[in-house]
Amino acid sequence: MAKVKCAWFDFTSCEGCQIELTNFGEPFVELLEHVEPVEFREAMSEKTEEQIDVAFIEGSFSREADRRRLEQIRARASIVVAYGACAVSGGVNAMKNHTSDYAEEVYGEDAKRPHLASQKALPIAEAIKVDFIIPGCPIDKAEFVRVVEQLVHGTTKVYVPSYPVCVECKRRETLCRYDDNDHCLGPIARAGCDAPCPADGIPCEACRGMIDNPNEAAMEKVLVENGKLPERWAKDKTRMFTANHRGDA
Numbered sequence: 177m178a179k180v181k182c183a184w185f186d187f188t189s190c191e192g193c194q195i196e197l198t199n200f201g202e203p204f205v206e207l208l209e210h211v212e213p214v215e216f217r218e219a220m221s222e223k224t225e226e227q228i229d230v231a232f233i234e235g236s237f238s239r240e241a242d243r244r245r246l247e248q249i250r251a252r253a254s255i256v257v258a259y260g261a262c263a264v265s266g267g268v269n270a271m272k273n274h275t276s277d278y279a280e281e282v283y284g285e286d287a288k289r290p291h292l293a294s295q296k297a298l299p300i301a302e303a304i305k306v307d308f309i310i311p312g313c314p315i316d317k318a319e320f321v322r323v324v325e326q327l328v329h330g331t332t333k334v335y336v337p338s339y340p341v342c343v344e345c346k347r348r349e350t351l352c353r354y355d356d357n358d359h360c361l362g363p364i365a366r367a368g369c370d371a372p373c374p375a376d377g378i379p380c381e382a383c384r385g386m387i388d389n390p391n392e393a394a395m396e397k398v399l400v401e402n403g404k405l406p407e408r409w410a411k412d413k414t415r416m417f418t419a420n421h422r423g424d425a
């Protein structure tokens with residue numbers, strides 16, 4: 177069986193999802209028996225203009241100038257996978273969509289330099305058709321490998337859980353952050369990562385996005401009353417990775 181030609185592309189991101197894969201070791205190396213990487217900036221210098229079977233796109237769509245490149249990738253890829261929160265939802269980049277002075281805060285007097293100009297940080301699905309998503313910031317490496325295995329076998333549907341992280345957390349018998357005088361977004365966060373953060377003693381920040389129909393207002397109330405967060409922080413927490421589906425300022 178011919179190997180599946182895959183290329184990895186990055187847009188506005190920290191490229192941490194690519195780095196996760198380069199750090200994965202053996203399971204990723206085993207994938208290479210079935211997959212031929214033809215472009216992968218963090219791991220190889222070769223580039224390609226050829227047709228590819230699967231394009232993995234990391235990073236958000238935050239400059240109109242990137243639309244053409246995204247369209248070109250779409251035109252020569254049979255399958256497009258948005259991977260990582262930046263590509264799937266806009267990720268942490270989208271927090272800037274709720275503020276007007278982010279550029280000055282980050283870049284100071286360099287803020288007006290032309291190469292720093294950007295629009296709202298959006299999911300890449302705002303520019304091109306996306307076939308599959310792999311959420312997370314960074315992605316869960318094991319989930320990535322599972323998805324690639326499914327694609328290699330010609331799947332037409334990739335399963336992403338719709339239940340909350342609390343389910344996986346309870347399954348692991350992890351001490352709840354709220355029982356340790358902490359806060360946590362687990363009740364409205366989309367599972368699929370096996371709840372590593374509470375298991376490590378830190379709150380879930382919903383990096384995989386929200387469950388379907390999350391009650392963010394109730395979550396914010398819990399964050400304030402039980403998690404002891406100031407009201408403003410509670411709101412910022414619930415949109416840290418999901419700023420684009422929250423219309424409120």
Ligand code: SF4
Pocket residue numbers: 189190191192193194234235259260261262263267268312313314315
């Ligand atoms: S999803 Fe997170 S780790 Fe991945 S590129 Fe974006 S910011 Fe980096």
Ligand code: SF4
Pocket residue numbers: 341342343345346350351352353354360361362363371374380
């Ligand atoms: S620690 Fe977080 S994810 Fe785990 S049960 Fe408590 S609220 Fe849910």
Ligand code: SF4
Pocket residue numbers: 312313341365366369370371372373374379380381382383384385
């Ligand atoms: S526990 Fe929450 S923050 Fe941690 S990886 Fe899972 S979804 Fe992301």
